[in-house]
Amino acid sequence: MERVFVLGGGATKVGEEWEKSLRQLFVEAALKAVGDAGISLRDVEALYVGNMSSGVLQGQEHLGSLMATWLGIPGVAACKVEGACASGGVAVHQAYLAVASGMYDCVLVGGVEKMTDAVVYDLTTALMMADDYEYAASTGASFVGLNALVYRYYMKKFGVRQEDIAMFAVHDHKYAARNPLAQFQFEVTLERVMKSPLIADPIRLFECAPVSDGAAALVLCSERFAARIGASELVEIAASTMATDTLSLSDRADLTTLRATRLAVERAYKMARIEPSDVDVLEVHDAFTILGVIHLEDLGFAKKGEGWRLVVEGEVERDGRIPTNMSGGLKARGHPVGATGVYQVFEIYQQLKGIAPNQVSDAEVGLAQSVGGVGGTVSISILKRVR
Amino acid sequence: MGVPVPSPPRYWRERRVKYRLLGSVCKSCGRAYYPPRLVCPECGSTELAEVKLPERGRVLSFTVIRTPPRDFLGQEPYVVALIELENGARLLGQVVDVEPEEVEVGMEVESVFRKCREQGEEGIIEYGIKWRPPLLPKSDA
Numbered sequence: 398m399e400r401v402f403v404l405g406g407g408a409t410k411v412g413e414e415w416e417k418s419l420r421q422l423f424v425e426a427a428l429k430a431v432g433d434a435g436i437s438l439r440d441v442e443a444l445y446v447g448n449m450s451s452g453v454l455q456g457q458e459h460l461g462s463l464m465a466t467w468l469g470i471p472g473v474a475a476c477k478v479e480g481a482c483a484s485g486g487v488a489v490h491q492a493y494l495a496v497a498s499g500m501y502d503c504v505l506v507g508g509v510e511k512m513t514d515a516v517v518y519d520l521t522t523a524l525m526m527a528d529d530y531e532y533a534a535s536t537g538a539s540f541v542g543l544n545a546l547v548y549r550y551y552m553k554k555f556g557v558r559q560e561d562i563a564m565f566a567v568h569d570h571k572y573a574a575r576n577p578l579a580q581f582q583f584e585v586t587l588e589r590v591m592k593s594p595l596i597a598d599p600i601r602l603f604e605c606a607p608v609s610d611g612a613a614a615l616v617l618c619s620e621r622f623a624a625r626i627g628a629s630e631l632v633e634i635a636a637s638t639m640a641t642d643t644l645s646l647s648d649r650a651d652l653t654t655l656r657a658t659r660l661a662v663e664r665a666y667k668m669a670r671i672e673p674s675d676v677d678v679l680e681v682h683d684a685f686t687i688l689g690v691i692h693l694e695d696l697g698f699a700k701k702g703e704g705w706r707l708v709v710e711g712e713v714e715r716d717g718r719i720p721t722n723m724s725g726g727l728k729a730r731g732h733p734v735g736a737t738g739v740y741q742v743f744e745i746y747q748q749l750k751g752i753a754p755n756q757v758s759d760a761e762v763g764l765a766q767s768v769g770g771v772g773g774t775v776s777i778s779i780l781k782r783v784r
Numbered sequence: 785m786g787v788p789v790p791s792p793p794r795y796w797r798e799r800r801v802k803y804r805l806l807g808s809v810c811k812s813c814g815r816a817y818y819p820p821r822l823v824c825p826e827c828g829s830t831e832l833a834e835v836k837l838p839e840r841g842r843v844l845s846f847t848v849i850r851t852p853p854r855d856f857l858g859q860e861p862y863v864v865a866l867i868e869l870e871n872g873a874r875l876l877g878q879v880v881d882v883e884p885e886e887v888e889v890g891m892e893v894e895s896v897f898r899k900c901r902e903q904g905e906e907g908i909i910e911y912g913i914k915w916r917p918p919l920l921p922k923s924d925a
Contacts, residue, residue, distance in 0.1 A: 647876055
């Protein structure tokens with residue numbers, strides 16, 4: 398396999414972008430990425446567009462051709478990549494494979510979601526399509542509700558208080574406050590989180606990732622291409638993996654572990670030849686506070702039932718043992734669903750380049766985890782700074 | 785957008801499984817599933833028997849939906865639970881005929897045939913199985 402490098406990246410500010418369309422957001426992020434990489438759009442041989450719900454939210458599919466058209470590069474190989482809320486992470490994986498295979502030397506991968514075009518109950522319907530439409534959505538369950546089932550089960554099984562899990566939201570807001578790309582650039586108190594309205598018991602509004610618009614993009618390239626343009630101080634994708642689990646919770650023996658995370662991260666650690674203790678900076682897919690806690694455990698940073706301790710005891714802070722969600726995470730950076738996985742890898746890329754808003758000192762290895770549905774799909778990216 | 789499109793053929797196709805609560809038991813590993821499968825997700829066997837699932841189970845976890853999808857607007861708040869049936873099959877279902885505050889993890893439930901949702905203004909009115917606290921004690925108890 399060819400070595401794969403991140404040559405550049407870019408993203409739009411996450412938020413409610415009433416004046417910008419799906420394609421505008423994508424093109425804006427793509428142009429920033431291409432500019433950051435110092436290449437021409439004409440160098441791009443293939444384009445991957447991570448997106449979950451353009452079909453139901455915009456009535457628009459065929460995003461490969463659409464974005465190639467609007468980027469002025471019709472002719473490139475291009476397609477949409479969908480893996481529910483992990484669509485962006487899965488798109489990065491596909492772009493990685495395209496370069497690693499030796500087929501392409503320069504690939505553009507982006508993620509985009511435009512959620513504010515729909516009213517909340519249609520959005521709730523669309524997000525629930527991440528699970529089984531026929532046998533889960535037909536009960537009236539919402540996507541928040543599915544995660545609430547996990548939340549209650551987890552608290553009961555391990556005897557953990559909701560206040561300790563909800564701290565994940567407070568943590569995310571603290572870092573989003575200093576991230577110019579974040580949707581919520583302010584801090585919140587635990588009291589405010591715990592007094593916010595219930596959405597699906599026990600999950601409260603301030604424990605949920607928001608409704609967001611946004612796009613992020615990366616340029617990936619081969620060693621050959623990097624040498625040709627004279628790029629130095631590169632960031633390498635040392636591992637890119639993905640795994641699946643049963644689509645619905647009802648088919649799982651253990652509700653408190655995402656088996657797909659474990660499978661994907663085991664492969665990734667092996668591929669990158671590292672241990673969890675080698676990771677300097679981490680981005681996890683905390684669509685809900687409880688998921689952030691579970692991810693810290695499944696990724697190998699805490700024992701089962703104890704992930705919340707890392708948050709409460711400050712281990713996930715910028716100067717802690719495992720700095721996590723320096724972007725503000727899904728909760729506060731925002732969660733434009735199909736773009737999120739690309740935002741995460743972009744954040745890690747910035748950390749390794751030393752240009753992140755909440756820079757972790759001397760970060761050399763970073764990991765991003767992206768989750769689709771309630772763990773039906775998980776992608777892992779491990780990036781390393783190359784000197 | 786009206787998502788997804790109301791579909792009479794789809795509902796008709798699902799009626800047998802949903803009305804009768806049919807599932808599968810894997811002849812190889814013994815695990816039970818709802819709905820019926822062609823391949824066992826656990827062991828990969830294709831030897832599965834279609835069975836009528838037990839009409840009793842217990843609540844493993846539950847939530848109260850306060851912000852529902854479009855088709856369920858007006859029903860909120862309602863309880864959705866992960867239920868384990870007596871043969872080990874698990875499924876999602878609404879728990880009804882009880883106040884949300886009275887639902888507990890571990891509580892017993894039995895199946896009941898109910899109206900489930902309306903597919904928009906002109907679409908099918910769907911019926912199916914929901915779950916409630918048992919009206920009578922177990923006959924074999």
